Amino acid sequence: MTTHHHRPESEIALRVKAIESLLVEKGIVDPAALDTIIEHYEHQVGPHVGAQIVAKAWVDPDFKRRLLADGTGAIAELGLTGFSSEHMIVVENTATVHNLIVCTLCSCYPWAILGLPPTWYKSLAYRSRAVIEPRSVLAEFGLVLPDTVEVRVWDSNADLRYLVLPERPDGTDGLSEEALAALVTRNAMIGTAKVQPPSAPTPIAA
Amino acid sequence: MNGPHDLGGMQGLGAIPIEENEPVFHSEWEAKVFAMSFATFSTFFPVDETRHAAERIPAGEYLSASYYERWLAALELLLTEHGWLTPAEIEDRITHLRQTES
Amino acid sequence: MTIETSNQCMTAAAAKALLQQGLSCQVNSDLPPQFQVGDLVQAKVVHPATYTRLPRYVRGKVGTVMQDHGVYVFPDTVGQRLATKPQHVYSVRFSAQALWGQAAPASDALYLDLFDDHLEVP
Missing domain, CATH: 3.90.330.10 (Nitrile hydratase alpha /Thiocyanate hydrolase gamma)
Known part of the structure:
Protein backbone atom coordinates (compact mmCIF):
# COMPACT_ATOMS: atom_id res chain seq x y z
CA MET A 1 0.00 0.00 0.00
CA THR A 2 1.28 3.48 -0.77
CA THR A 3 0.56 6.01 1.88
CA HIS A 4 2.78 8.99 2.41
CA HIS A 5 2.34 10.10 5.96
CA HIS A 6 4.00 13.39 6.78
CA ARG A 7 3.80 12.65 10.43
CA PRO A 8 4.32 9.42 12.28
CA GLU A 9 1.12 7.44 12.87
CA SER A 10 1.39 8.00 16.61
CA GLU A 11 1.33 11.79 16.11
CA ILE A 12 -1.78 11.60 13.95
CA ALA A 13 -3.47 9.25 16.41
CA LEU A 14 -2.75 11.69 19.24
CA ARG A 15 -4.12 14.61 17.23
CA VAL A 16 -7.31 12.68 16.47
CA LYS A 17 -7.67 11.75 20.13
CA ALA A 18 -7.30 15.43 21.11
CA ILE A 19 -9.95 16.55 18.65
CA GLU A 20 -12.28 13.74 19.68
CA SER A 21 -11.98 14.59 23.38
CA LEU A 22 -12.67 18.28 22.69
CA LEU A 23 -15.68 17.55 20.47
CA VAL A 24 -17.15 15.17 23.04
CA GLU A 25 -16.62 17.70 25.86
CA LYS A 26 -18.29 20.44 23.86
CA GLY A 27 -21.24 18.22 23.00
CA ILE A 28 -20.51 18.33 19.26
CA VAL A 29 -20.14 14.58 18.84
CA ASP A 30 -21.62 11.74 20.87
CA PRO A 31 -19.27 8.76 21.50
CA ALA A 32 -22.23 6.37 21.10
CA ALA A 33 -22.92 7.79 17.64
CA LEU A 34 -19.26 7.31 16.68
CA ASP A 35 -19.48 3.66 17.74
CA THR A 36 -22.70 3.19 15.76
CA ILE A 37 -21.14 4.68 12.62
CA ILE A 38 -17.95 2.62 12.86
CA GLU A 39 -19.86 -0.58 13.60
CA HIS A 40 -22.14 0.02 10.62
CA TYR A 41 -19.28 0.29 8.14
CA GLU A 42 -17.12 -2.40 9.71
CA HIS A 43 -19.86 -5.00 10.10
CA GLN A 44 -23.20 -4.12 8.51
CA VAL A 45 -22.62 -2.94 4.95
CA MET B 1 -11.41 25.66 -7.88
CA ASN B 2 -8.56 24.36 -9.99
CA GLY B 3 -7.21 22.49 -7.00
CA PRO B 4 -5.13 19.35 -6.57
CA HIS B 5 -8.32 17.30 -6.16
CA ASP B 6 -9.33 17.78 -9.79
CA LEU B 7 -7.29 14.80 -10.88
CA GLY B 8 -9.00 13.48 -14.02
CA GLY B 9 -6.37 13.02 -16.72
CA MET B 10 -3.38 13.95 -14.56
CA GLN B 11 -0.28 11.84 -15.25
CA GLY B 12 2.66 10.78 -13.15
CA LEU B 13 0.76 9.39 -10.13
CA GLY B 14 2.05 5.87 -10.55
CA ALA B 15 0.57 2.39 -10.45
CA ILE B 16 -2.75 1.57 -8.82
CA PRO B 17 -2.01 0.53 -5.21
CA ILE B 18 -3.95 -2.72 -5.02
CA GLU B 19 -4.08 -4.22 -1.53
CA GLU B 20 -5.54 -7.70 -1.04
CA ASN B 21 -7.99 -8.32 1.81
CA GLU B 22 -7.72 -4.85 3.25
CA PRO B 23 -9.58 -3.91 6.41
CA VAL B 24 -12.31 -1.24 6.36
CA PHE B 25 -10.07 1.00 8.47
CA HIS B 26 -6.32 0.55 8.82
CA SER B 27 -6.19 1.99 12.33
CA GLU B 28 -8.42 3.27 15.09
CA TRP B 29 -7.65 6.89 14.23
CA GLU B 30 -8.92 6.38 10.66
CA ALA B 31 -12.18 5.01 12.02
CA LYS B 32 -12.51 7.93 14.45
CA VAL B 33 -11.79 10.56 11.80
CA PHE B 34 -14.38 8.98 9.55
CA ALA B 35 -16.98 8.73 12.32
CA MET B 36 -16.45 12.28 13.59
CA SER B 37 -16.79 13.59 10.06
CA PHE B 38 -19.93 11.53 9.47
CA ALA B 39 -21.42 12.67 12.78
CA THR B 40 -21.10 16.30 11.64
CA PHE B 41 -22.42 15.69 8.11
CA SER B 42 -25.46 17.88 7.59
CA THR B 43 -25.78 18.64 11.31
CA PHE B 44 -22.78 20.97 11.38
CA PHE B 45 -21.51 20.98 7.79
CA PRO B 46 -23.24 20.27 4.48
CA VAL B 47 -21.45 17.30 2.88
CA ASP B 48 -20.37 19.43 -0.07
CA GLU B 49 -18.78 21.90 2.32
CA THR B 50 -16.65 19.06 3.68
CA ARG B 51 -15.62 18.09 0.14
CA HIS B 52 -14.67 21.69 -0.57
CA ALA B 53 -12.69 21.83 2.67
CA ALA B 54 -10.57 18.90 1.47
CA GLU B 55 -9.97 20.69 -1.82
CA ARG B 56 -8.65 23.70 0.07
CA ILE B 57 -5.81 21.71 1.63
CA PRO B 58 -2.57 23.21 0.22
CA ALA B 59 -1.81 21.36 -3.03
CA GLY B 60 1.49 19.85 -1.95
CA GLU B 61 -0.05 18.50 1.23
CA TYR B 62 -3.13 17.20 -0.56
CA LEU B 63 -1.01 15.19 -2.97
CA SER B 64 1.19 13.69 -0.26
CA ALA B 65 -1.46 12.98 2.38
CA SER B 66 -3.32 9.70 2.79
CA TYR B 67 -7.09 9.59 2.32
CA TYR B 68 -7.98 9.90 6.01
CA GLU B 69 -5.27 12.49 6.61
CA ARG B 70 -7.17 14.60 4.07
CA TRP B 71 -10.43 13.93 5.95
CA LEU B 72 -8.74 14.98 9.19
CA ALA B 73 -7.40 18.18 7.64
CA ALA B 74 -10.83 19.00 6.19
CA LEU B 75 -12.55 18.38 9.54
CA GLU B 76 -10.04 20.53 11.41
CA LEU B 77 -10.37 23.29 8.85
CA LEU B 78 -14.16 23.45 9.19
CA LEU B 79 -14.19 23.12 12.97
CA THR B 80 -11.74 25.98 13.34
CA GLU B 81 -13.20 28.18 10.58
CA HIS B 82 -16.65 27.97 12.10
CA GLY B 83 -15.27 28.59 15.57
CA TRP B 84 -16.16 25.25 17.14
CA LEU B 85 -12.51 24.69 18.08
CA THR B 86 -9.47 26.92 18.02
CA PRO B 87 -6.06 25.76 16.76
CA ALA B 88 -4.64 26.64 20.20
CA GLU B 89 -7.20 24.41 21.95
CA ILE B 90 -6.17 21.50 19.77
CA GLU B 91 -2.46 22.03 20.37
CA ASP B 92 -3.01 22.44 24.12
CA ARG B 93 -5.01 19.21 24.26
CA ILE B 94 -2.32 17.37 22.34
CA THR B 95 0.31 18.61 24.80
CA HIS B 96 -1.89 17.60 27.71
CA LEU B 97 -2.52 14.12 26.31
CA ARG B 98 1.17 13.63 25.59
CA GLN B 99 2.01 14.49 29.19
CA THR B 100 -0.63 12.27 30.73
CA GLU B 101 0.21 9.36 28.43
CA SER B 102 3.97 9.45 28.99
CA MET C 1 -24.58 32.53 4.01
CA THR C 2 -28.09 31.30 3.50
CA ILE C 3 -27.72 27.60 4.29
CA GLU C 4 -27.88 27.09 8.04
CA THR C 5 -27.17 23.86 9.86
CA SER C 6 -28.90 22.68 13.04
CA ASN C 7 -25.62 22.41 14.97
CA GLN C 8 -27.27 19.72 17.07
CA CYS C 9 -25.13 16.82 18.23
CA MET C 10 -25.99 13.66 16.25
CA THR C 11 -27.24 10.97 18.62
CA ALA C 12 -26.64 7.28 17.98
CA ALA C 13 -30.29 6.96 16.92
CA ALA C 14 -29.95 9.87 14.53
CA ALA C 15 -26.75 8.35 13.13
CA LYS C 16 -28.57 5.05 12.56
CA ALA C 17 -31.39 6.84 10.76
CA LEU C 18 -28.95 8.78 8.57
CA LEU C 19 -27.04 5.60 7.72
CA GLN C 20 -30.23 3.83 6.70
CA GLN C 21 -32.19 6.63 5.08
CA GLY C 22 -29.43 8.77 3.65
CA LEU C 23 -29.75 12.36 2.55
CA SER C 24 -31.74 12.95 -0.59
CA CYS C 25 -30.37 15.64 -2.88
CA GLN C 26 -33.38 15.41 -5.19
CA VAL C 27 -35.99 18.15 -5.21
CA ASN C 28 -39.66 17.81 -6.13
CA SER C 29 -39.97 20.49 -8.75
CA ASP C 30 -41.65 21.21 -12.06
CA LEU C 31 -38.71 23.36 -13.11
CA PRO C 32 -38.36 22.83 -16.87
CA PRO C 33 -35.12 21.29 -18.12
CA GLN C 34 -32.87 23.48 -20.25
CA PHE C 35 -31.78 20.49 -22.34
CA GLN C 36 -33.42 17.39 -23.79
CA VAL C 37 -32.18 13.84 -24.23
CA GLY C 38 -30.25 13.73 -27.51
CA ASP C 39 -29.14 17.38 -27.35
CA LEU C 40 -25.52 18.25 -27.96
CA VAL C 41 -24.24 20.28 -25.02
CA GLN C 42 -20.97 22.02 -24.25
CA ALA C 43 -19.49 22.06 -20.77
CA LYS C 44 -18.78 25.71 -19.96
CA VAL C 45 -15.26 27.06 -19.95
CA VAL C 46 -15.19 28.47 -16.45
CA HIS C 47 -12.55 28.51 -13.74
CA PRO C 48 -14.32 29.44 -10.51
CA ALA C 49 -11.96 29.81 -7.57
CA THR C 50 -14.73 28.28 -5.45
CA TYR C 51 -16.34 24.84 -5.22
CA THR C 52 -17.49 23.19 -8.43
CA ARG C 53 -18.34 19.64 -9.51
CA LEU C 54 -17.44 20.45 -13.12
CA PRO C 55 -14.06 18.78 -13.64
CA ARG C 56 -11.45 20.60 -15.70
CA TYR C 57 -11.08 17.78 -18.18
CA VAL C 58 -14.58 18.29 -19.64
CA ARG C 59 -14.66 22.09 -19.72
CA GLY C 60 -15.19 23.31 -23.29
CA LYS C 61 -15.93 19.78 -24.54
CA VAL C 62 -19.08 18.77 -26.40
CA GLY C 63 -21.13 15.76 -25.41
CA THR C 64 -24.62 14.33 -25.77
CA VAL C 65 -27.38 14.33 -23.17
CA MET C 66 -28.26 10.68 -22.56
CA GLN C 67 -30.65 11.00 -19.61
CA ASP C 68 -32.32 13.67 -17.50
CA HIS C 69 -31.97 12.57 -13.86
CA GLY C 70 -34.43 15.19 -12.60
CA VAL C 71 -33.97 18.18 -10.31
CA TYR C 72 -31.28 18.18 -7.62
CA VAL C 73 -29.77 20.78 -5.34
CA PHE C 74 -26.71 22.40 -6.90
CA PRO C 75 -23.57 21.31 -5.03
CA ASP C 76 -21.48 24.17 -6.38
CA THR C 77 -23.49 26.64 -4.30
CA VAL C 78 -24.38 24.28 -1.42
CA GLY C 79 -20.66 23.69 -0.85
CA GLN C 80 -20.31 27.39 -0.16
CA ARG C 81 -23.53 27.46 1.93
CA LEU C 82 -24.91 29.99 -0.52
CA ALA C 83 -28.12 28.46 -1.88
CA THR C 84 -29.65 25.14 -2.89
CA LYS C 85 -30.33 26.49 -6.43
CA PRO C 86 -32.23 23.36 -7.64
CA GLN C 87 -31.78 22.43 -11.30
CA HIS C 88 -31.77 19.49 -13.70
CA VAL C 89 -28.87 17.07 -13.74
CA TYR C 90 -28.11 15.14 -16.91
CA SER C 91 -26.02 12.14 -17.77
CA VAL C 92 -23.79 13.49 -20.54
CA ARG C 93 -21.75 11.21 -22.78
CA PHE C 94 -18.41 12.44 -24.12
CA SER C 95 -16.45 10.35 -26.58
CA ALA C 96 -12.99 9.47 -25.32
CA GLN C 97 -11.57 11.09 -28.46
CA ALA C 98 -13.42 14.35 -27.79
CA LEU C 99 -11.70 14.51 -24.40
CA TRP C 100 -8.31 12.98 -25.07
CA GLY C 101 -7.71 13.22 -28.81
CA GLN C 102 -7.36 10.80 -31.68
CA ALA C 103 -5.07 8.45 -29.78
CA ALA C 104 -7.99 7.36 -27.57
CA PRO C 105 -10.00 4.31 -28.72
CA ALA C 106 -12.81 5.45 -31.03
CA SER C 107 -15.39 3.29 -29.26
CA ASP C 108 -14.73 4.44 -25.69
CA ALA C 109 -16.68 7.10 -23.81
CA LEU C 110 -17.01 8.96 -20.52
CA TYR C 111 -20.22 9.77 -18.74
CA LEU C 112 -20.54 12.65 -16.28
CA ASP C 113 -23.50 14.05 -14.38
CA LEU C 114 -23.71 17.72 -15.22
CA PHE C 115 -26.12 20.41 -14.05
CA ASP C 116 -27.93 23.04 -16.13
CA ASP C 117 -25.48 25.67 -14.83
CA HIS C 118 -22.53 23.63 -16.11
CA LEU C 119 -23.82 23.45 -19.67
CA GLU C 120 -24.54 25.60 -22.69
CA VAL C 121 -25.55 25.18 -26.32
CA PRO C 122 -22.40 24.46 -28.34
Missing part, protein backbone atom coordinates in the same frame (compact mmCIF):
# COMPACT_ATOMS: atom_id res chain seq x y z
CA GLY A 46 -20.12 -4.19 2.40
CA PRO A 47 -19.88 -5.81 -1.01
CA HIS A 48 -22.22 -8.59 0.12
CA VAL A 49 -25.09 -6.10 -0.20
CA GLY A 50 -24.30 -5.33 -3.83
CA ALA A 51 -23.72 -9.03 -4.53
CA GLN A 52 -27.25 -9.76 -3.33
CA ILE A 53 -28.63 -7.18 -5.80
CA VAL A 54 -26.56 -8.58 -8.68
CA ALA A 55 -27.58 -12.18 -7.98
CA LYS A 56 -31.24 -11.23 -7.85
CA ALA A 57 -30.92 -9.44 -11.19
CA TRP A 58 -29.33 -12.57 -12.69
CA VAL A 59 -32.20 -14.84 -11.68
CA ASP A 60 -35.14 -12.44 -11.96
CA PRO A 61 -35.49 -10.78 -15.39
CA ASP A 62 -38.27 -8.46 -14.21
CA PHE A 63 -36.14 -7.22 -11.32
CA LYS A 64 -33.19 -6.74 -13.67
CA ARG A 65 -35.34 -4.65 -16.00
CA ARG A 66 -36.49 -2.46 -13.10
CA LEU A 67 -32.95 -2.25 -11.72
CA LEU A 68 -31.55 -0.94 -15.00
CA ALA A 69 -34.48 1.42 -15.58
CA ASP A 70 -34.63 2.80 -12.01
CA GLY A 71 -31.75 1.65 -9.84
CA THR A 72 -32.90 3.66 -6.83
CA GLY A 73 -36.42 2.24 -6.91
CA ALA A 74 -35.41 -1.37 -7.49
CA ILE A 75 -32.80 -1.28 -4.71
CA ALA A 76 -35.37 0.33 -2.40
CA GLU A 77 -37.68 -2.65 -3.06
CA LEU A 78 -35.05 -4.76 -1.29
CA GLY A 79 -34.69 -2.20 1.49
CA LEU A 80 -31.00 -1.77 0.72
CA THR A 81 -30.68 1.97 0.15
CA GLY A 82 -28.81 4.20 2.57
CA PHE A 83 -26.33 6.99 2.99
CA SER A 84 -24.33 7.74 -0.16
CA SER A 85 -26.56 5.44 -2.20
CA GLU A 86 -29.68 7.61 -2.30
CA HIS A 87 -29.67 8.00 -6.08
CA MET A 88 -28.46 4.85 -7.81
CA ILE A 89 -27.71 4.16 -11.45
CA VAL A 90 -26.99 0.55 -12.41
CA VAL A 91 -25.03 -0.05 -15.61
CA GLU A 92 -24.85 -3.44 -17.29
CA ASN A 93 -21.72 -5.12 -18.62
CA THR A 94 -22.29 -7.17 -21.77
CA ALA A 95 -20.18 -8.89 -24.40
CA THR A 96 -19.76 -5.53 -26.14
CA VAL A 97 -19.88 -2.92 -23.35
CA HIS A 98 -17.69 -2.73 -20.23
CA ASN A 99 -18.45 -0.15 -17.54
CA LEU A 100 -16.00 1.29 -15.03
CA ILE A 101 -16.82 3.56 -12.07
CA VAL A 102 -14.59 6.31 -10.70
CA CYS A 103 -14.85 9.62 -8.85
CA THR A 104 -12.10 11.92 -10.08
CA LEU A 105 -12.88 14.85 -7.75
CA CYS A 106 -13.02 12.97 -4.44
CA SER A 107 -13.93 9.31 -3.97
CA CYS A 108 -17.72 9.12 -4.19
CA TYR A 109 -18.90 5.53 -3.95
CA PRO A 110 -22.17 3.72 -3.12
CA TRP A 111 -21.42 3.18 0.58
CA ALA A 112 -24.71 1.45 1.42
CA ILE A 113 -24.29 -1.00 -1.45
CA LEU A 114 -20.55 -1.73 -1.42
CA GLY A 115 -19.35 -0.44 1.96
CA LEU A 116 -16.50 2.07 2.16
CA PRO A 117 -14.21 2.08 -0.88
CA PRO A 118 -10.88 0.23 -1.00
CA THR A 119 -7.62 2.17 -0.91
CA TRP A 120 -7.04 1.73 -4.62
CA TYR A 121 -10.38 3.38 -5.48
CA LYS A 122 -9.42 6.37 -3.32
CA SER A 123 -5.87 6.56 -4.70
CA LEU A 124 -4.69 9.53 -6.72
CA ALA A 125 -3.47 7.06 -9.37
CA TYR A 126 -6.91 5.54 -9.93
CA ARG A 127 -8.75 8.86 -9.79
CA SER A 128 -6.43 10.44 -12.35
CA ARG A 129 -5.93 7.51 -14.72
CA ALA A 130 -9.33 5.77 -14.91
CA VAL A 131 -10.71 8.49 -17.16
CA ILE A 132 -7.75 8.99 -19.52
CA GLU A 133 -6.43 5.44 -19.80
CA PRO A 134 -9.09 3.04 -18.49
CA ARG A 135 -7.75 0.13 -20.50
CA SER A 136 -4.30 0.30 -18.96
CA VAL A 137 -5.86 0.66 -15.51
CA LEU A 138 -7.94 -2.45 -16.17
CA ALA A 139 -4.82 -4.27 -17.36
CA GLU A 140 -3.23 -3.59 -13.96
CA PHE A 141 -6.15 -5.50 -12.47
CA GLY A 142 -5.47 -8.32 -14.93
CA LEU A 143 -8.41 -7.48 -17.15
CA VAL A 144 -7.46 -7.01 -20.80
CA LEU A 145 -10.39 -6.09 -23.03
CA PRO A 146 -10.44 -6.52 -26.81
CA ASP A 147 -10.87 -3.45 -29.04
CA THR A 148 -14.34 -4.69 -29.96
CA VAL A 149 -15.55 -3.95 -26.43
CA GLU A 150 -16.65 -0.36 -25.75
CA VAL A 151 -15.33 0.96 -22.44
CA ARG A 152 -17.66 3.38 -20.65
CA VAL A 153 -16.20 5.25 -17.70
CA TRP A 154 -18.67 6.81 -15.27
CA ASP A 155 -17.26 9.74 -13.28
CA SER A 156 -19.46 10.05 -10.17
CA ASN A 157 -19.04 13.81 -10.06
CA ALA A 158 -22.55 14.66 -8.79
CA ASP A 159 -24.97 12.99 -6.34
CA LEU A 160 -25.71 9.91 -8.43
CA ARG A 161 -23.92 6.73 -7.36
CA TYR A 162 -23.09 3.85 -9.65
CA LEU A 163 -23.13 0.07 -9.52
CA VAL A 164 -21.92 -2.21 -12.31
CA LEU A 165 -24.12 -5.21 -13.07
CA PRO A 166 -21.48 -7.70 -14.17
CA GLU A 167 -22.04 -10.48 -16.70
CA ARG A 168 -23.21 -13.75 -15.23
CA PRO A 169 -20.43 -16.26 -15.82
CA ASP A 170 -20.92 -19.44 -17.83
CA GLY A 171 -21.40 -22.68 -15.97
CA THR A 172 -23.68 -21.22 -13.30
CA ASP A 173 -27.06 -22.32 -14.66
CA GLY A 174 -28.05 -24.46 -11.73
CA LEU A 175 -26.81 -22.21 -8.95
CA SER A 176 -29.10 -20.71 -6.35
CA GLU A 177 -29.33 -16.96 -5.88
CA GLU A 178 -27.27 -17.29 -2.71
CA ALA A 179 -24.57 -19.32 -4.44
CA LEU A 180 -24.46 -16.79 -7.27
CA ALA A 181 -24.11 -13.89 -4.82
CA ALA A 182 -21.07 -15.63 -3.31
CA LEU A 183 -19.32 -15.39 -6.69
CA VAL A 184 -19.78 -11.64 -7.07
CA THR A 185 -16.77 -9.58 -6.00
CA ARG A 186 -16.49 -5.92 -5.07
CA ASN A 187 -14.19 -5.22 -8.01
CA ALA A 188 -16.68 -6.76 -10.44
CA MET A 189 -19.29 -4.27 -9.20
CA ILE A 190 -16.90 -1.32 -9.75
CA GLY A 191 -15.82 -2.67 -13.13
CA THR A 192 -12.19 -3.62 -12.49
CA ALA A 193 -12.91 -7.36 -12.71
CA LYS A 194 -15.28 -9.89 -14.22
CA VAL A 195 -17.13 -12.42 -12.14
CA GLN A 196 -15.34 -15.75 -12.42
CA PRO A 197 -17.18 -19.05 -12.71
CA PRO A 198 -16.94 -21.31 -9.66
CA SER A 199 -13.45 -22.80 -9.70
CA ALA A 200 -14.52 -26.13 -8.27
CA PRO A 201 -17.74 -27.99 -8.99
CA THR A 202 -20.42 -26.50 -6.77
CA PRO A 203 -23.25 -28.68 -5.55
CA ILE A 204 -26.56 -27.59 -6.94
CA ALA A 205 -28.72 -26.18 -4.19
CA ALA A 206 -31.73 -28.24 -3.36
